[in-house]
Every structure is written in structure tokens, then in C-alpha cells.
Amino acid sequence: MLLAATALAAEPSAARQKELIHLVRQDCGSCHGMTLQGGLGPALLPAALADKPAESLVATIIGGRPGTPMPPWHRFLAEDEAQWIVAKLMTGFPQ
Template identity: 50%
Template sequence: MAKTAFLLALIFPLAALAETPLSSSHEERLTHLVVQDCGSCHGLKMTGGLGSPITPEALEGRTVDGLQTIILDGIPGTAMPPWRALLTEAEAAWIAAYLLEARE
């Protein structure tokens, strides 16, 4: 986790300013984060692993707000850690929306 925190500090030096719309390069960095960091537990195709699947089908019925809360606060008693110290609310909302969209 310390390595991830260090890398995110390098990737998102202006994360506190993310209340404005995210730039396309910021979105690209978040996409990379989802694939690499989320994918390390949820599988590189998000079909499950240590963590449960996070495919659009598996997330059917979920909301951006609900997923944002899970991303930021984790799920106690599971391997899902809180990311609040590393991501802003805007970044977590973007990731949640990204996960709910059908991806190729």
C-alpha cells in the first residue's frame, strides 16, 4: 500500500484541485489506475480475483454515489481498502461512472 500511495502522490500532485472537471490526461491516469491497481485484485479484465467482479454486468443496479462511497471508504471486513486518502471525491465519482459504463 505504501508503494501505491507513493506512486499516486507522483501521479496526482494536484488531486486537491480536482473539483474542476477532469482533464483528458487526468482521466487517462485514472483509467490506468483502474486497470493496474483495481485490476490487481479484481482481475485485469475486472472479472474477479481476490476482489469480486466489477464488470458493468456485475455492477447492475449500482449507482455512481454508491460505488464512490465504496471506493472512498472501502468495505470493512473484506480486502477492499479505502482510497479516500489517495483519491478526491471527484476522482472516485469518475472511476465509479467509468466502471458503470460498458468498456471494450
């Protein structure tokens, strides 16, 4: 249901998708690992995220997680872009 709803959200343009992939791999990768297998932050691979509701993951990206090093990314990401990232993370993030 949530994945379906996410898919309905406007897809970022191809150029923007490329930027988002770079951002996730490189900058999220500072803590979560470039291969997203985790580091100081938890793993972001499909198996690790399987039991997490997509909307709470989107909220974490946008608003951060107080009390942890996870910062809010709303300055750099629109909500539908965060939804696109979550949908991709849950199904296997592109290289």
C-alpha cells in the first residue's frame, strides 16, 4: 500500500535521480556506508528496512532523529524525493 502510494508520487527527473543517487551513496554513505551496509548509522539495505514503515523512514530523512547523529535533510530534499529514495532503498538502491 505504502509502496504503491510512494510510486504514485511524482518521480524526480532523470537528472535529479542521478543527483539523489550520488547524495545517498556519498553523503548518506558517510555514516551508512557507501554500499549502505551500515557504519556509525544502521544498514539501509532492503532486508534491514523490510519491517519498517516507509512513511517513518521518509520522516526520518526529512526531520532527522533527535538523540542520534541522523540530521534532518529537508534543506536538500523535498518530501517526494525522500519518498523516492525510500522506495529505492527498500527494493535495492541503484548504483
